[in-house]
Amino acid sequence: MSILRIRAIAKKELIQIWRDPLSLAMAFMMPVMLLFLFGYAITLDVNDLKTVVYDLDKSSLSRELVREFTESGYFTVVDYIHDNMDINRYLDSGRARVAISIPEKFSEDIRTGRNPTLQVIVDGSDSNTATIALGYISAITDAYSRRMKAGNAAPLIEPRIRVWYNPELKSRNFIIPGLIAVIMAVIAALLSSLTISREWERGTMEQLISTPVKTPELITGKLLPYFFIGFIDVAMSVLLAVFLFDVPLRGSVFLLMALSGIFLFGGLSLGILISIVAKSQLVSSQISMIVTFLPAFLLSGFMYSISNMPKPLQVMTHLIPARYFVAIIKGIFMKGSGLKLLAVETLLLSLFGILVFMIANMKFKKRIV
Amino acid sequence: MFERIKQMVIKEFIQIFRDKRMKAIVFVTPIMQLLIFGYAATTDVNNITTAVYDLDKSYESRELVRRLEASGYFKIKYNPESPNEMRYLMDKGLVITAIQINRGFSSDLKRGIRTDVQIIVDGTDSNTATVAMDYAGRVVLKYAGEVDRRIGLNHAVIDLRARAWYNPDLRSRNYNVPGVIAIVIMLTCLLLTSMAVVREREIGTMEQLMVTPLRPIELMLGKTIPFAAIGFFDVLLVTVTGVFWFDVPIKGAFYLMPLGTAIYLLSVLGIGLFISTISKTQQQAMMATFLFYIPAVLLSGFMFPIENMPLIIQYGTYINPLRYFLVIIRGIFLKGNGLDILWPQMTALLILGTTVITLSALRFKKRLG
Numbered sequence: 001m002s003i004l005r006i007r008a009i010a011k012k013e014l015i016q017i018w019r020d021p022l023s024l025a026m027a028f029m030m031p032v033m034l035l036f037l038f039g040y041a042i043t044l045d046v047n048d049l050k051t052v053v054y055d056l057d058k059s060s061l062s063r064e065l066v067r068e069f070t071e072s073g074y075f076t077v078v079d080y081i082h083d084n085m086d087i088n089r090y091l092d093s094g095r096a097r098v099a100i101s102i103p104e105k106f107s108e109d110i111r112t113g114r115n116p117t118l119q120v121i122v123d124g125s126d127s128n129t130a131t132i133a134l135g136y137i138s139a140i141t142d143a144y145s146r147r148m149k150a151g152n153a154a155p156l157i158e159p160r161i162r163v164w165y166n167p168e169l170k171s172r173n174f175i176i177p178g179l180i181a182v183i184m185a186v187i188a189a190l191l192s193s194l195t196i197s198r199e200w201e202r203g204t205m206e207q208l209i210s211t212p213v214k215t216p217e218l219i220t221g222k223l224l225p226y227f228f229i230g231f232i233d234v235a236m237s238v239l240l241a242v243f244l245f246d247v248p249l250r251g252s253v254f255l256l257m258a259l260s261g262i263f264l265f266g267g268l269s270l271g272i273l274i275s276i277v278a279k280s281q282l283v284s285s286q287i288s289m290i291v292t293f294l295p296a297f298l299l300s301g302f303m304y305s306i307s308n309m310p311k312p313l314q315v316m317t318h319l320i321p322a323r324y325f326v327a328i329i330k331g332i333f334m335k336g337s338g339l340k341l342l343a344v345e346t347l348l349l350s351l352f353g354i355l356v357f358m359i360a361n362m363k364f365k366k367r368i369v
Numbered sequence: 370m371f372e373r374i375k376q377m378v379i380k381e382f383i384q385i386f387r388d389k390r391m392k393a394i395v396f397v398t399p400i401m402q403l404l405i406f407g408y409a410a411t412t413d414v415n416n417i418t419t420a421v422y423d424l425d426k427s428y429e430s431r432e433l434v435r436r437l438e439a440s441g442y443f444k445i446k447y448n449p450e451s452p453n454e455m456r457y458l459m460d461k462g463l464v465i466t467a468i469q470i471n472r473g474f475s476s477d478l479k480r481g482i483r484t485d486v487q488i489i490v491d492g493t494d495s496n497t498a499t500v501a502m503d504y505a506g507r508v509v510l511k512y513a514g515e516v517d518r519r520i521g522l523n524h525a526v527i528d529l530r531a532r533a534w535y536n537p538d539l540r541s542r543n544y545n546v547p548g549v550i551a552i553v554i555m556l557t558c559l560l561l562t563s564m565a566v567v568r569e570r571e572i573g574t575m576e577q578l579m580v581t582p583l584r585p586i587e588l589m590l591g592k593t594i595p596f597a598a599i600g601f602f603d604v605l606l607v608t609v610t611g612v613f614w615f616d617v618p619i620k621g622a623f624y625l626m627p628l629g630t631a632i633y634l635l636s637v638l639g640i641g642l643f644i645s646t647i648s649k650t651q652q653q654a655m656m657a658t659f660l661f662y663i664p665a666v667l668l669s670g671f672m673f674p675i676e677n678m679p680l681i682i683q684y685g686t687y688i689n690p691l692r693y694f695l696v697i698i699r700g701i702f703l704k705g706n707g708l709d710i711l712w713p714q715m716t717a718l719l720i721l722g723t724t725v726i727t728l729s730a731l732r733f734k735k736r737l738g
Contacts, residue, residue, distance in 0.1 A: 022649075026656040030663075037664055041682045042673035044496045050676065091534060093710055094696065124536035125544050125703045128412035128496065129674055135503030142510060164459060164491055171495045190659060194652050201572065278390075281651040282564050286394045289556070294402060298409040303672075305497050307416055307465070313408050327462070334493050335460055 001220075005213050009221025013195070017225055024229075027191060031183045031233045032240065038179050039245040044171040046132045051075045051098040052090045054082075061107035061148075065118075068144050069100065074136045087121060097123045098133060110148050176247050177333035178302035180237045181325045184260070185267055185296030187233055191226045192271030193278075193288035196364075200279045215364045219357070223268050227261075230268065234260045241333075250336030256329065259346060263325040266353030267292065270321075273360040296322035321352045373583055377591025381565070385595065395561075399553045399603045400610055406549040407615050410672075412541045414500040420447040420464040422455050427475035433486065433512055437468065442504045455489075465491045466501050478516055535703045543618070546611040547702040548671045551694050553607055554630075555637050556662055558600045562641030563654040566592055571650055585734040593638045600637070604630045620705030629697040632715060635722030636690035642729040646736050665691050690725075693718040 017024055051069065055062050069075045078096055081087065090096035101119040109116035120137050124130045199205040208218065238256065241247045249256075271288060278284035298304060299313070300322035306314055317323045324345040331337035339346065385391055419437070423430050437443045447464060449455045458464045469487035477484035488505045492498045536543045569575040578588060608626065611617050640661060648654040667673065668682065669691035675683055686692045693714040700706030700714075708715070 020650065020652065023652050023656055026653075026660055030656075030660065033660070034663065037667050041678050042667055043677050044673060045677065046499075046674075048676065092704055092706065121534055124534055125699060126674060127536055127541040127544050130536070131412075131414070132496075132499055132503070135500065135507075138507060139503070164489055174493050174495055186659065190652075190656050194655070198650075198652065280388060281655075282561075282568065283388060283390050283394065285560060285564065285651070285655045286398060289560075290398055290401060294405060298405055304410050304412065305414075305494050307418060308411050308413060308497075309409055330493055331462070337460065341461060 001214070001217055005217045006221045006224070009213060009218055010224040013222055014225045017229075027187060027229055028233065028236070030186065030190075031180075031237045034179060034183055035176065035237060035240050035245070038175050039172060039240075044128065044175075046129050046136075047074050048076045049074060049098050049129070049133055050078045050096045051100060052079045052081050052087065052096040053077055054084065054087060054099065054101040055080060056104045057102050057106035059107035061110060062102045065102065065141075065144055066100065068140050069137075072136060072140055074133070091121065091123050094123070097126075097129070098137075172245060173247050173334065174330065175303065176241045176245055177329045178300070178326045180234065180241070180260075181263070181300060181322050181329055182296050182302055183233060183237055184230060184264055184325070185292045185300075185322050187230050188226075188264070188267030188271045189288040189292040191229065192223070192268045193274045193284045193292075194281050195222050195226075196272060196275035197278050197281045197284045198275075201281055215361050219269075219272055219360055219364065222272060223265075226268050226271075227264055230264045231257075231261065234264070247333060249333055251332035251338065255339060256332050259325070259328050259332075259342070259349070262346065262349050262353060263321065263328075266321050266349060266356055269353060269356040269360055273356055273363065276360055276364050292322075295320045299323065300326045302326050321349055324349050370584075370587060374587050374590050374594070377583060377587065378594050381591060381595045385561075385565070385599075395557070395599055395603070396606065399557060399607050402553045403546070403549050403607050403610055404614070407542055407546055407611070410541070410545050410549075412496060414497050414504075415442050416444045417442055417466050417497070417501050417504075418464045419443045419445045420449050420455055420458050420467045421445050422449050422452070422467060422469040424472045425470050425474040429475035429478055430470045433470065433509070434468070436512055437505065437508050440504060440508050442501070459489065459491055462491070462493075465494075465497060466505060468505070542615055543703060544699070546615050546617045547698045548695055550604060550607045550611060551633070551691060551698055552666050552669075552671060554600050554604055554634075555665070555691060556658075557603055558596050558634065558637045559641045559644070559658045559662060560655065561599065562593060562596045562638055563644035563648065563658050564651050565596070566642070566645035567648050567651050567654045586730065589642065589730055589733050593642065596641070597634050597638060600634050601627070601630060617702060619702050621701035622707060623701075625697070625701050625708065625711070629694065629701070629711075629715065629718075632718045632722055633690060633694040633697075636718065636725050639722060639725035639727075639729045640690075642733055643725070646729065646732045665689055668692075670695055687717075688721065690718060690721055693721070 053066055055066065066077065070077055075098060079086075079090070081090070084101075087099045087101070091099060099121040101121070103117060103119070106116045106118075118141060122130045122133050122137070196205075199208060213221075234257065238249070238253070242249050270292060274288045274291060275284050278287055295317075296302070299306075299309075299317045299320050301317070302322070306317050306323070309317070328337075328342050328345050328349075331342055335341075385395070421434050421437075423434065434445065438445055443466065447458055449458060449467075452469075455467050455469070459467055467489040469489070471484075471487070474484055474486075486509055488502070488509070490498045490502050490505075569578060583591070604626070612619060641658075644654055644657045644661065648657055668675075668678070668686050669689055670686075671691070675686055675692070678686070696714045697711050697718070700711050704710075
């Protein structure tokens with residue numbers, strides 16, 4: 001390996017990147033955009049569910065129950081309806097997600113000690129929101145019930161629930177650290193996966209072949225500039241996460257950057273490998289999407305927890321490097337984990353990187369077909 | 370004119386499928402994406418790994434633990450013997466929930482003294498944590514209610530009947546699969562359209578096309594018709610797979626699907642064409658596609674409900690074609706909606722699609738001229 005030749009290739013690649021400022025700008029815009037979207041725009045937290053109330057009782061007790069619902073902050077009453085069919089109309093069109101139907105004689109039943117029935121209908125099509133809404137509904141009804149039975153307000157066993165690591169249960173706090181891993185995977189897919197296929201497609205590969213550059217030198221040289229861009233992206237994302245979005249960073253920044261470097265090396269090597277195998281930019285873009293972007297998004301535990309997936313798929317996730325990096329980055333951010341707790345993940349990531357780099361070297365044929 | 374477009378379409382098909390791998394990519398990728406999404410993107414929470422730290426070791430404490438396990442949501446994997454061990458299990462992420470039953474639990478219950486159960490939840494994944502908290506709380510309260518009754522205290526008075534419509538089992542797959550159809554088609558069509566046009570420019574064959582008697586509008590149609598056809602075929606393929614493999618019900622009229630898809634593809638192809646007019650290289654086209662695609666998916670209501678977004682962004686989603694198509698496709702699949710309910714979305718999509726494709730066509734013409 002000659003440092004000089006690696007430098008020459010890296011320089012050539014850098015000039016080429018520089019000549020295409022639009023792509024470069026997009027490489028930096030992508031993480032910022034993703035962070036802003038996840039930081040400000042979207043959340044899995046459920047609140048202000050649109051609710052319609054069908055109150056047949058119209059008593060102070062029924063109004064009090066409705067008030068309990070609205071004051072919880074999870075439900076917003078959009079309309080009071082007077083016809084049972086309106087429930088269908090509201091839910092079918094999606095103008096309401098929850099319908100509360102309070103029967104006649106609701107307050108009378110409570111006063112005379114009979115058990116009235118409260119009917120609640122939830123739009124189950126979004127099962128996640130529905131599950132959480134059902135939980136809130138039963139908690140609110142339960143608390144109300146107990147209050148109505150004067151003298152015995154609290155149950156004999158009280159569940160004391162505490163939440164560790166993310167006490168306010170902000171989805172932002174767990175999504176943003178994981179997102180950094182996804183950003184890296186996307187950048188690797190978008191940037192490095194076209195580099196070699198582009199040379200083949202444009203015919204400039206023949207020029208490269210005629211130079212004395214050796215395969216590992218070519219691959220390392222091509223990797224370096226993208227590694228640099230990726231690293232800036234990581235640093236930028238971490239800074240934005242901590243200072244703009246107030247995501248607590250409990251562990252060591254140094255460890256975070258070092259391990260990001262290892263992951264980046266593996267991701268970029270994979271991109272280059274795809275680029276070598278595909279030879280056409282259209283094919284590499286599609287392959288890299290399936291091999292890097294989708295798994296990083298779906299199978300890494302970034303948003304969907306792996307323990308909820310079917311067993312065969314859980315086994316498959318072990319082959320995805322983003323899985324380990326998501327565990328690492330969440331551990332460092334939220335739990336303040338050190339290298340000792342993350343040793344296995346780190347080792348596997350390094351192994352993956354080295355292996356892919358070696359395969360890329362083997363697959364690259366420096367000759368014209 | 371018709372003849373020339375036909376020839377152009379034939380050329381385009383030959384070019385797309387000359388690379389044998391493209392066949393696989395165009396037809397296998399969407400199905401793979403559907404399978405991964407269908408299995409992985411589940412927000413259903415079950416098998417929550419749990420540690421039980423039982424200091425009481427009594428019949429009552431074991432009964433409570435048995436009920437947690439019998440609920441089907443909790444899987445008790447560890448029985449730590451010390452608070453430190455419990456802490457380690459949580460830190461390492463081996464369990465998501467830890468339950469601590471203190472000494473004196475059963476004797477307190479027997480004497481009718483109020484007692485508590487500690488439930489510790491890993492908040493890293495706020496969504497799973499919310500659901501886990503709710504399930505654990507419900508199991509404990511239900512047990513408490515029974516103990517209350519056994520020792521002669523009265524229990525909750527309101528009989529809550531909560532039902533979920535449209536998706537009574539709250540399977541997240543029923544919600545996700547129709548959505549995946551929409552996003553898979555978008556990505557495939559966008560990438561193919563935008564890259565195919567730019568490719569001619571990058572390789573230099575665009576000049577050959579320009580010396581033929583093809584008019585710009587014919588060139589444009591010739592470039593989009595093949596991808597519209599592929600998109601249509603993919604929708605069919607993915608829908609059939611979704612229905613038969615994942616057993617997702619279609620409650621509405623099936624004829625609405627091709628109608629909705631056609632209107633939707635208008636916008637998607639329009640955007641693809643637009644990207645091709647602003648990109649010089651395939652790399653730029655791919656990055657621009659992602660730069661559009663990611664926010665379009667995230668801000669569509671595919672995973673994150675639009676109602677939870679800030680108001681300004683909610684307004685912004687009105688220009689997102691995916692937003693409308695998701696309502697259409699989910700309405701057809703889950704709610705059995707007909708045109709009487711879906712007409713606003715259909716109209717909006719039609720207006721959006723016509724506008725986008727006209728603007729792109731004008732730009733496309735100008736770029737060629």
